[in-house]
Amino acid sequence: MSEGGNTVGLDTPARLAVDALLDDPKTRIIVCCGAGGVGKTTTAAALGVRAAERGRKVVVLTIDPARRLAQSMGIDSLDNTPRKVAGVGGGGGELHAMMLDMKRTFDEIVESHADGERARAILANPFYQSLSAGFAGTQEYMAMEKLGQLRSKDDWDLIVVDTPPSRSALDFLDAPKRLGSFLDGKFIRVLMAPAKVGGRAGMKFLNVGMSMMTGTLSKLMGASLLKDVQTFVAAMDTMFGGFRTRADATFRLLQAPGTAFLVVAAPEPDALREAAYFVERLAAERMPLAGLVLNRVHGSDAARLSAERALAAAENLEEGGIVDQESGKAGPREAADDGSPGVDGAPQTSGEPDAPDPHHTDDARAVTEVDEITAGLLRLHAERMQVIAREQRTRDRFTSLHPEVAVAQVAALPGDVHDLAGLRAIGERLAAGVPAGT
Amino acid sequence: MPEREWLGSDAVSRLQVVSGKGGTGKTTVAAALALALAREGRRTLLVEVEGRQGIAQLFGTEALPYEERKIAVAPGGGGGEVYALAIDAERALLDYLQMFYKLGSAGRALKKLGAIDFATTIAPGLRDVLLTGKACEAVRRKDKAGRFVYDHVIMDAPPTGRITRFLNVNDEVAGLARFGPIHNQAQAVMKVLKSPDTAVHLVTLLEEMPVQETADGIAELVEAGLPVGRVFVNMVRPHHLDEGTLREAAEGHRADIARALSRVGLGGARRGGLAERLVEPLLAQAAEHASRVELEREQRQVLAGLDVPTYELPLLGSGMELAGLYELATELRKQADADE
Structure with a gap:
């Protein structure tokens, strides 16, 4: 793809072998994580399509897909169960996809773990309704819960999961743990105490410290909210053991060898800073990292022409475009003589016979237009090369911090992806792993 | 007030x-x-x-x-x-x-x-x-x-x-x-x-x-x-080229562009020369740019339809x-x- 190849430096990271990862039957779960706006959902969907077309039975769990992307996969309705995506697969492969409905997921947990009356009480509790409708954190719990459910069903041999657009990319790792520590904590016992012993008669059995505490809470929260919370906690009491067990199981599942984390980023400082942080966190939690997917990387098939060189040439054309000038002769000689930092060593440049344009004087206007167009092309190219240089600097900073992380670079597409053809194109770019000229 | x-x-x-x-x-x-x-x-x-x-x-x-x-x-x-x-x-x-x-x-x-x-x-x-x-x-x-x-x-x-x-x-x-x-x-x-x-x-x-x-x-x-x-x-x-100009350029002027590139010192314009070999990639980049410009124009229209004042930052x-x-x-x- 690249004919330049002159930018490959010492710190070029190992290339992430995407197809090998997708083909390996031992890969059972791929988790795509990263900062917001870097293309996590698209990456997850593209991996799903590619894996299915390479013969695997895949389910993609997306959290919050763009509307048209969801429509293209036929998952724009919220029924919280995977559906087969038409037109993808072959060789025994299938793609199923679903979009997470967190409230539905939460309700299902309640319904399957509490008897009818208790379940109804929980579902009707105002505190529960707010909690399940998606305050910060709920989405993370439910995404991990759904992942656990899909895995235990064992209907698919590969699960690709997108992660919620969190405040920080790490929330989905932390949320289940936080829930666990809350459930183990003393606070929940304080909350439950009055409801458990049942009203006034029981109050005297509480020690003084506790009643002071609930008094304080009541003062802070207002008695009605405290009562709602207490009722909720009491009703959920029997389910808490199950919650904790499942949160722990999901955490262990994420650490298991069949799981591969892909950190997704764009070649921008913020996204890569978050990616570096994530890589460190995954290592600390002993979560298996497969590599970094760097989306929207720019490349050029004319990378041998540097930005400086292209700009100088554009200026030259714009200045000399109207009057026919000496530069016609000077041009090629310059090219032959200089050390050529931008243009690769070029024996044939010296004494180009066809370089000066004889009909330039005859049709000055037409040539001027061509000069303008050419100058425009060169300016565009210079801009592209500046973008490439900036992206490489940003990437190199990440690579020098984490040389051990394999990278797949995905060449930028001009527009958004919202059909299967677009997802296939992304999949090919993912597998290629390098854009032109980088 | x-x-x-x-x-x-x-x-x-x-x-x-x-x-x-x-x-x-x-x-x-x-x-x-x-x-x-x-x-x-x-x-x-x-x-x-x-x-x-x-x-x-x-x-x-x-x-x-x-x-x-x-x-x-x-x-x-x-x-x-x-x-x-x-x-x-x-x-x-x-x-x-x-x-x-x-x-x-x-x-x-x-x-x-x-x-x-x-x-x-x-x-x-x-x-x-x-x-x-x-x-x-x-x-x-x-x-x-x-x-x-x-x-x-x-x-x-x-x-x-x-x-x-x-x-x-x-x-x-x-x-x-x-x-x-x-x-x-x-x-x-x-x-x-x-x-x-x-x-x-x-x-x-x-x-x-x-x-x-x-x-x-x-x-x-x-x-x-x-x-x-x-x-x-x-x-x-910034936008350097509009789509019409570009289409025109791509249609008949490849050789002229190669010659212009050559004149400003970017190599030979004949077939296989360095300048000539730059033409296709440059035009391809320009085509990508043009489709981006077109997408941006569509998005500007959508934004205009929202009827909320906008500021643009470069x-x-x-x-x-x-x-x-x-x-x-x-x-x-x-x-x-x-x-x-």
């Missing part, structure tokens, strides 16, 4: 909330806005609520503590100052308990029990109540002489997908806690957020998904009765550095002045 203007007027919204889809640069825009509004001796406070330390990274300072600190002076002299604060929900809660209930030791006991953890991470909405509450407190705070301590508070807010829920959380909480101190606090915050004192801006790029989210976000804000400010179109790129060549931030702030002032 004079008609509300955006910059430079006393009547301008005092709380400016900046949201946007991830990756659109909302932290950068919020910081540029804080600098732009800090003109002529004004003082602005830039707050972040998501614990990402994005402001510190942008200004190249160490992580911000839970404390208001001066981080910059405004461009163009005049003594304007920008302060910054990273709001931390747990500290805000302890502050709040201390301020309203003198709960010094009981606060610590609650913390030991895990109640603070519960309140700031698990309990629905309380975290967001504390974050918005702290920002509103800074908006309302006055000095001994009765003047506002900050002329403007600019909030680097959660992304578009969550902004309405984030700002509206107080309504929801006021409904959950039907009376009592939390109820009162939530109502007081909501009063500021729904008043003309507040403007919610959305940052977007000229790309389909961010523009779609912006449209959805505006609809949600309007429905919730929250005041929509402006759309900031960020990272706008893509900075050198990446985001402090100098670039001042450049953006100056650009914002220029556009605001042109508006008046």
Whole structure:
């Protein structure tokens, strides 16, 4: 793809072998994580399509897909169960996809773990309704819960999961743990105490410290909210053991060898800073990292022409475009003589016979237009090369911090992806792993 | 009251909330806005609520503590100052308990029990109540002489997908806690957020998904009765070639382009020469550029249809550095002045 190849430096990271990862039957779960706006959902969907077309039975769990992307996969309705995506697969492969409905997921947990009356009480509790409708954190719990459910069903041999657009990319790792520590904590016992012993008669059995505490809470929260919370906690009491067990199981599942984390980023400082942080966190939690997917990387098939060189040439054309000038002769000689930092060593440049344009004087206007167009092309190219240089600097900073992380670079597409053809194109770019000229 | 203007007027919204889809640069825009509004001796406070330390990274300072600190002076002299604060929900809660209930030791006991953890991470909405509450407190705070301590508070807010829920959380909480101190606090915050004192801006790029989210976000804000400010179109790129010119170039002028390239020293123009071999890749890049320009034109139309005033900020060549931030702030002032 690249004919330049002159930018490959010492710190070029190992290339992430995407197809090998997708083909390996031992890969059972791929988790795509990263900062917001870097293309996590698209990456997850593209991996799903590619894996299915390479013969695997895949389910993609997306959290919050763009509307048209969801429509293209036929998952724009919220029924919280995977559906087969038409037109993808072959060789025994299938793609199923679903979009997470967190409230539905939460309700299902309640319904399957509490008897009818208790379940109804929980579902009707105002505190529960707010909690399940998606305050910060709920989405993370439910995404991990759904992942656990899909895995235990064992209907698919590969699960690709997108992660919620969190405040920080790490929330989905932390949320289940936080829930666990809350459930183990003393606070929940304080909350439950009055409801458990049942009203006034029981109050005297509480020690003084506790009643002071609930008094304080009541003062802070207002008695009605405290009562709602207490009722909720009491009703959920029997389910808490199950919650904790499942949160722990999901955490262990994420650490298991069949799981591969892909950190997704764009070649921008913020996204890569978050990616570096994530890589460190995954290592600390002993979560298996497969590599970094760097989306929207720019490349050029004319990378041998540097930005400086292209700009100088554009200026030259714009200045000399109207009057026919000496530069016609000077041009090629310059090219032959200089050390050529931008243009690769070029024996044939010296004494180009066809370089000066004889009909330039005859049709000055037409040539001027061509000069303008050419100058425009060169300016565009210079801009592209500046973008490439900036992206490489940003990437190199990440690579020098984490040389051990394999990278797949995905060449930028001009527009958004919202059909299967677009997802296939992304999949090919993912597998290629390098854009032109980088 | 004079008609509300955006910059430079006393009547301008005092709380400016900046949201946007991830990756659109909302932290950068919020910081540029804080600098732009800090003109002529004004003082602005830039707050972040998501614990990402994005402001510190942008200004190249160490992580911000839970404390208001001066981080910059405004461009163009005049003594304007920008302060910054990273709001931390747990500290805000302890502050709040201390301020309203003198709960010094009981606060610590609650913390030991895990109640603070519960309140700031698990309990629905309380975290967001504390974050918005702290920002509103800074908006309302006055000095001994009765003047506002900050002329403007600019909030680097959660992304578009969550902004309405984030700002509206107080309504929801006021409904959950039907009376009592939390109820009162939530109502007081909501009063500021729904008043003309507040403007919610959305940052977007000229790309389909961010523009779609912006449209959805505006609809949600309007429905919730929250005041929509402006759309900031960020990272706008210059256009070098229009599509017609390009098509023409691609059609008949390949050889001429090769000769022009050759004339300015980029190699031979004949078949296989260096200049000739540049033509195809350059045209391919230009074609990509043209389709981008076309997509951008479509997205501009969608934005125009939203009927919300916009500001455009250029893509900075050198990446985001402090100098670039001042450049953006100056650009914002220029556009605001042109508006008046």
